[in-house]
Amino acid sequence: MDLHSDSGAVAVFSARLARALDRCDRADAPQLLFEAIRSIVPFEFVMSVAYRREGPPDHIGDTFDDPTTRRAMDLYLDGTYILNPVYNAYLAGLKAGVYRLRDLAPDNYFSSDHYSRFKVRQYSDEELGYRTWGWPAGREEVVIAIELPEAELGEISLYRLASRGGFSDQDCAVLSAVEPLVGSVFRAIWRHRPRPARNERRISPLDHLLVDFGKGTLSPRECEVAHMILKGHSGDSIARNLGISITTVKTHRQNLYAKLGLATQQELFSLFIRSLQEKDVLAGDRM
Structure with a gap:
């Protein structure tokens, strides 16, 4: 879509984003933010976490609705996140912005045999060459990276079937245009989420x-x-x-x-x- 010409979509996006901000201290705030994004760039499903340098990521929200994919999310939070290009780009200083996942991963990053025993599996049709066991197959991923206080990083990852074209350059341009607004709402939600004290973190x-x-x-x-x-x-x-x-x-x-x-x-x-x-x-x- 074109934000300059589709005033209806912009109005829906603005209204949903405002509602997410109004309810930033409520449990449904992440889902409201996801629906605001969906109104301007449709996607199949979404997941969101916040990374920190010490310990595993915090789960912010997702739209997974089947047990297998829920288990995949648990596996990711329990450990396979350390293989993720977003997490490693964060450790290397990733800034706020919109990124295609494949652009964050070095060439042949996951091709080595030593990944075979982790709860990830290598697949030639995946954009990274692997996915966590149970993760939906054949999707292209676009990441909205959001800088957070305390040197943390928020991730909102959107997914579409690669066989249907994935995300276009215009989709990414639209997401880039609204990224500052999305980031502000995400930070408001993040500030209201309970987080373990440093000495209590896993x-x-x-x-x-x-x-x-x-x-x-x-x-x-x-x-x-x-x-x-x-x-x-x-x-x-x-x-x-x-x-x-x-x-x-x-x-x-x-x-x-x-x-x-x-x-x-x-x-x-x-x-x-x-x-x-x-x-x-x-x-x-x-x-």
Whole structure:
């Protein structure tokens, strides 16, 4: 649709968005926000979470209505989110905006054999080459990323059948035009949602693994640097947090890559995933 020419759709969108804002402290607010978005860019289903650097994501809402897909959502929240390009882009500093999911994923990101034991399955017809067990097949995904306080990131992911054309460039342009408004309402909803205190939050698979990752191979300082890289810290952030110079950070990074036989940050993350596999973290039954 064209926001400039379809005044009826704009009126419906505005009314629904206003209702979501008015009810931002109510349980139905996420669904009202989803319906506002649907009025200008139709979709088949939607899911929304909020990511944080420590621990698993918070579930904001979705429109899944069958037990298998509900279970897939649970699996995602329990651990397979660590494979998701949105989560990894967030750790790398993703900004607010509208993104096609395939544009956030590096080439061949999920093609390695070491993903085969997780509760994800490789499928050649998926835009990433994999999906969580039970996730609806053959969909294209467009992501609305929303910056939140406390360095968290909101995700609203819309899905359509890829075989029917997925999302057009105009769809993405419309979503980009309303993203600031959607983001404001999302933040209002997020502020009213109960969230566990930091010391009550569930420990993520990443936190479990980082206790031992690199021990026996890396020095204590190199381990710290590796852990912070895996958590998405930039070189400047590592320097600030550890009280060292950026030059020293670069030296530690070069040394730890050499000791682990790696060349890139992606290879470091792949090694991390293999370590999860070896520890049976998130490993599922073969199907």
